[in-house]
Each structure stands twice: as C-alpha cells, then as structure tokens.
C-alpha cells in the first residue's frame with residue numbers, strides 16, 4: 001500500500017465521485033461480471049449493440065477497477081488473436 | 083485440431099482419458115499463450131508464475147464447466163477466468179502487508195482537508211464546493227468501517243483484500259460498500275449536485 005499518510009490525488013477523488021455518479025440501486029457483483037465479461041468483450045470487438053445484460057456489465061466495468069483491468073487484458077489477448 | 087475446432091466442454095468432460103488429457107494440454111497452451119501476452123509488460127511475472135497461474139486456472143475452469151453457457155467462445159470464457167486468477171494473485175501479493183488498523187486510521191483522516199492534494203481542488207469554485215460536500219458526507223454519513231472500505235477502494239485496493247481486512251463475507255462487504263456509496267450519493271444529490279456536475283468539475 002502507498003504510505004497511509006499519502007494524500008489523495010485529484011484522479012483518485014475524481015474516480016470516487018465518478019463511482020458515486022454511476023451508483024444505482026441494483027448492481028452486478030464481480031463474480032457475475034466474470035461470468036459474462038467474455039461475451040461482452042466479443043460483443044465489443046464485433047462492434048455489436050449491447051443488450052440489457054451487456055449494459056450492466058458495462059456499468060460494472062466503469063465502477064470496478066479490478067474487473068476493468070482484467071477486461072482490458074482480455075481485449076489485448078483477443079485483439080492479438082485476430 | 084485447432085482451438086476453434088475443439089468442442090471444449092465435451093472434450094474436457096470426455097470419459098476417454100486420452101481425449102480428456104489432450105483437451106487439457108490444448109487448453110493449457112491456449113491459456114499460457116494468452117497470459118503471456120496479457121502480462122508481458124509487467125516486470126513482476128516470471129515463467130514460474132505463469133505456470134502456476136495456468137495450473138490454478140485449469141482447476142477453476144474444470145470446476146465451473148457447468149457455468150459455461152456458450153454465449154461466447156469457450157476459450158474467451160476460459161481466458162477471462164485465467165486472467166482473474168492471475169490478477170487476483172498479483173494484487174494479493176502487493177497488498178498483503180496492510181492491516182485493518184492502518185486502513186481504519188487512514189479512513190478516519192479521509193475527511194480532513196490535508197488528506198487531499200492541492201490539485202484536487204484546483205481553481206474552480208464548482209470543484210471546491212463538490213469536494214467540500216463530499217468530505218462532509220464522508221464524515222457524517224459513514225461508519226468507520228465504511229470509511230475504511232471506501233478509502234481502500236480509492237487507493238485501488240483489491241476487493242478481496244478489503245473483504246479479508248474487514249473480516250466479513252464478500253456479500254456483506256459488497257452491501258456495506260454499496261450502502262456507503264448510496265449514502266454519499268444521496269447526500270450529494272441533497273446538496274443539488276448531479277452526475278453532470280461531477281463530470282464537468284473533474285473532466286471525466
């Protein structure tokens with residue numbers, strides 16, 4: 001961890017505010033995201049429109065830096081294989 | 083056979099042990115290749131790490147074969163699990179020395195003005211107002227554990243680590259964080275701040 005007394009950066013405060021802006025009553029958790037993220041990545045690669053489930057994945061990825069990191073890595077792999 | 087020609091769910095469940103082993107070897111190669119591409123830019127991943135990640139991923143994938151619904155390619159689904167396995171482990175290593183006390187103490191200070199770098203406020207008035215409301219909301223709307231959890235998120239601490247530190251279940255931690263975010267959001271809304279205001283103030 002960065003030292004506890006380290007100040008929060010503008011980017012960090014911005015990201016928590018963004019998180020709040022995107023917060024909704026019902027949200028997907030990381031396990032649900034993992035279950036569908038492959039389909040979302042393929043949809044994205046094919047530039048296809050997103051349905052309701054895919055939209056909730058998109059919302060989770062906007063909120064969750066960990067799933068987003070893994071999604072971006074997955075896109076890297078899929079793009080390398082094209 | 084190439085990966086696209088294999089019927090993975092069938093081959094991995096094959097009762098013929100030769101066929102099953104061949105599918106396992108092929109999947110191992112696919113995952114290894116993918117993880118190597120995805121993690122190649124990191125300095126902290128050795129060949130031995132890669133092997134470990136692949137091995138653990140194979141076990142997890144076989145464990146949850148029933149959950150594959152065929153809505154993506156099998157290899158894409160499997161690759162997502164392998165990445166989750168690898169990143170979870172890498173994050174765990176990075177954060178393993180942090181204690182709950184340190185996080186709680188850090189969280190206590192979250193509402194203090196000195197906790198935010200100069201550039202958080204910038205020159206804009208709308209931004210100063212926003213941060214002031216946020217700080218006040220953090221101070222009044224959250225419990226110490228909620229503050230610690232929000233701060234952990236802010237510092238990009240892995241969720242699993244937050245769960246572990248709080249000594250709770252994943253679902254309880256989810257609920258706690260979600261409640262915290264909703265409480266903060268309500269407070270911002272009550273102060274007349276909208277999502278658009280946030281986006282504008284922070285150029286999101």
Ligand SMILES: [Zn+2]
Nearest residue numbers: 030033064067
């Ligand atoms: Zn997530």
